[in-house]
Amino acid sequence: MKIHSRALHDDDFKQMRELLLTEGANEWNYITADSINQQFDLIREKKALAVLAEEDGIFGFAVLILKSACPSKLSKYSELSSIAYIGDVVVSVTLSGKGIGSKLLNKCVGIAREEQCRKVYIERHEENLASAGMMRKAGFELVETFYDPDKRFVGSRKTSVLVKGI
Helix, strand or coil, X not given: CEEEECCCCHHHHHHHXXXXXXXXXXXXXXXXXXXXXXXXXXHHCCCEEEEEEECCCEEEEEEEEEHHHCCHHHHHCCCHHHEEEEEEEEECHHHCCCCHHHHHHHHHHHHHHHCCCCEEEEEEECCCHHHHHHHHHXXXXXXXXXXXXXXXXXCCCEEEEEEEEC
């Protein structure tokens, strides 16, 4: 399995959308057609990169958003021009529990370092234990947890923001 970033083709975007909608959608994840389209547009505009886990097809990916394209809400933590943000992350259920998610996150951090970012942010539902473990394994630390009812519909309805310095 190769973990890398490369130029994407139309078929890659189709595979990624299908993977995200079939295996990424659950009660903890906030995935909408708009959020997918926004991230894919950033990739097409070269303001973000797809980091892929692939072997005869895409089995996982993370979207790494760079600098000023990061969500403006992160400006309360750091200057946007010096950070990266990891958007959607998904791994095929056939490979879950094998560390692929943490490898995707670590590759994102390495690319962010190459892009001269000083920190990488990511967020999750406070109670999403699978994401929490993946992020902890990749060295992310909690910054803040806040009530987020517009984005979180179950459990505590809280979002946790995490960071990794590089």
